[in-house]
Amino acid sequence: MIIVRTLQELAGARATLGDVGFVPTMGALHAGHLTLVAAAKQAGLTPVASIFVNPTQFGPKEDLSRYPRDEAGDIAKLEAAGCALVWLPSVEEMYPSGCATTIHVSGPSQHWEGMQRPGHFNGVATVVAKLFGQIRPQAAFFGEKDWQQIQVVRRMVEDLHLPVKIVPVATVREADGLALSSRNTYLSLAERMTAPKLHAALSHAVQYLLAGKEPATTLHNVRLELATAGMVPDYVALVHAETLEPIATLQPPARLIAAAKLGHVRLLDNLPVG
Numbered sequence: 001m002i003i004v005r006t007l008q009e010l011a012g013a014r015a016t017l018g019d020v021g022f023v024p025t026m027g028a029l030h031a032g033h034l035t036l037v038a039a040a041k042q043a044g045l046t047p048v049a050s051i052f053v054n055p056t057q058f059g060p061k062e063d064l065s066r067y068p069r070d071e072a073g074d075i076a077k078l079e080a081a082g083c084a085l086v087w088l089p090s091v092e093e094m095y096p097s098g099c100a101t102t103i104h105v106s107g108p109s110q111h112w113e114g115m116q117r118p119g120h121f122n123g124v125a126t127v128v129a130k131l132f133g134q135i136r137p138q139a140a141f142f143g144e145k146d147w148q149q150i151q152v153v154r155r156m157v158e159d160l161h162l163p164v165k166i167v168p169v170a171t172v173r174e175a176d177g178l179a180l181s182s183r184n185t186y187l188s189l190a191e192r193m194t195a196p197k198l199h200a201a202l203s204h205a206v207q208y209l210l211a212g213k214e215p216a217t218t219l220h221n222v223r224l225e226l227a228t229a230g231m232v233p234d235y236v237a238l239v240h241a242e243t244l245e246p247i248a249t250l251q252p253p254a255r256l257i258a259a260a261k262l263g264h265v266r267l268l269d270n271l272p273v274g
């Protein structure tokens, strides 16, 4: 596996790779990330990953300084997964002084995560656009765990006519339903036991919705279920799967999305409805 840390090294190596399937990450890799690499391979593309803890997508009170980092472990996992190249830029390489461009995607970024984390999607869109410009991938693979992120990136790619196919990959879960996430390492043992209740509550709600139960009542019941488990919901919503607009009646394409705090840890999950 080729390891590159500067744009100059990247340009040289990129020329040797052919059609690339790109997996952008913030590191602390788990089986969810490796599934994205496997999906790139399966699509017949050369898998390339990036590891960059992007400061511009963290709010001032968020966990940038303590975000989990394990560069050596990550490199070993990517190599074992058959990744051809890993791009490890520094903050200075990614945001050189004088850098003055930010991408703001309106539409799907306006609700939910966008409201809870002001500026977050500007940071995501800007760094993803930069990464696409640097790597020039044919396709890029994103996890459905971050459903809204996929829709924001899709919107950006369409609006800017970027020649990249965005491929969503199903959420990888623990046996008890908890979506794998780098931030799960923040959970205490007791919190880890409770955390799967987010997925459980969403799964129950999907069943109720498909059985014809009223969405408003169903969403209320999810909030109750989370509160009973000791979680504080940031939002629980039934949305149009692409625009992320809330919907009051069940109609395709619908997605049930939620974020909840468990102690100091913020959990995210979502499921298709129908």
Ligand SMILES: Nc1ncnc2c1ncn2[C@@H]1O[C@H](COP(=O)(O)OP(=O)(O)OP(=O)(O)O)[C@@H](O)[C@H]1O
Pocket: 024, 025, 026, 027, 031, 032, 033, 035, 036, 141, 142, 143, 144, 145, 146, 169, 170, 171, 172, 173, 179, 180, 181, 182, 183, 184
């Ligand atoms: N459980 C999962 N299944 C599939 N893809 C995932 C999973 N978790 C993360 N990903 C995807 O991996 C890519 C990189 O995500 P990132 O490095 O932020 O990991 P993360 O586990 O989502 O971290 P965080 O805890 O910060 O949310 C994103 O496209 C994300 O959606």
Ligand SMILES: CC(C)(CO)[C@@H](O)C(=O)[O-]
Pocket: 024, 025, 026, 052, 054, 057, 124, 127, 128, 146, 149
């Ligand atoms: C897409 C991404 C790598 C951009 O920093 C990040 O938001 C993530 O890991 O999901």
Ligand code: BAL
Pocket: 057, 146
């Ligand atoms: N996987 C989402 C990246 C973030 O929370 O900043």
